[in-house]
Amino acid sequence: MPVETREISVTGKEDCGIVDVTEMVSKEVKKSKIRSGTVTVFCIGSTGAITTMEFESNLSKDVSETLDKLIPLNEDYHHHKTWGDFNGGSHLRALLVGPSLTVPFVEKSLTLGTWQQIVYINFDRIEKVRRIVLQIIGEF
Template structure:
């Protein structure tokens, strides 16, 4: 069976954004930036990967509201406390061992479907970039769209 006629021409589009973030779990709602990038891309169906380079930042989803933002911060403090001694801190003396652990647990990317030119996320599901470092940072976000 030959399905080659079912394939459409696919393209890849890459965009980079930058954000200024504060220290210690600064969560930035990037949903509208991601959705806007999709709309401006001309891609109707495919996927978008949202990635942040760096080992003390993360990308995830959450219902972006003050209660959950607080709960998220408190949960991370229980999982990877900021007030314990990490071997990383002994080696580098930068005090952000907990930041690296948190970022590794959350991950630096998420991928979402694009359907009919729209970001396919849930009504209460926002995409967030999180600076987990113990100091303010400029964070880069790489958006890569693959589709038709």
Template sequence: MPVETREISVIGKEDCGIVDITEIVSEELRQSKIRNGTVTIFCIGSTGAITTVEFEPNLSKDVSETLDRLIPLDKDYHHHKTWGDYNGGSHLRALLIGPSLTVPFVERSLTLGTWQQIVYINFDRIEKVRRIMLQVLGEF
């Protein structure tokens, strides 16, 4: 089965910076030789995540506020003793959401719902430029 590997870069603001990458992924699929299959979107780094959400400002606030209640960033996590970078909560948030997502596509078009976008979330305490790998698998 044919495989294409592509890489994109995304800038995410600190502390739950959510970036809609749907159009970037769609453009990569349009340029692909593979017409039907799946694309896996994988965030390289342990304080970032990939998921789907209805990308709109108020829901982005809800995501951030919910994660603040579940995994507060100002807590003294054991991880802070290791590197002194105070991003233990960032790692836990990324672990909860996960680093990757696989989405089917047909005729080079993602099969997403009307209000469903692919997003990268930066949970680190600083703004990050993040490498994201796309692995396109399918048929010509």
């Protein structure tokens, strides 16, 4: 089965910066030679995550506020003793959401719901530029 690997770059603001990458992923799928298959979207880095959501400002606030309750960033995590970078909560949030997502596509069109976008979330305590790998697998 044919495989194409591509890369996009995104910048996420600190502490739960959510970026809609749907259009970037869609463009790369359309540029590929593969007509139908799946695209895996993978965030390189241990304090970032990839998921789907309805990308709108109030839901973005809800995500941030809910994660603040579940995994507060200002806790004294054991990880802080290792590197002194005080981003233990960032790592835990990324672990919870996960680094990747696989989306099917048919005739070069992502099969997402009307209100479903692919998002990158930066959980780190500083703004980050991230590389996101797209692995496109399928049929010509």
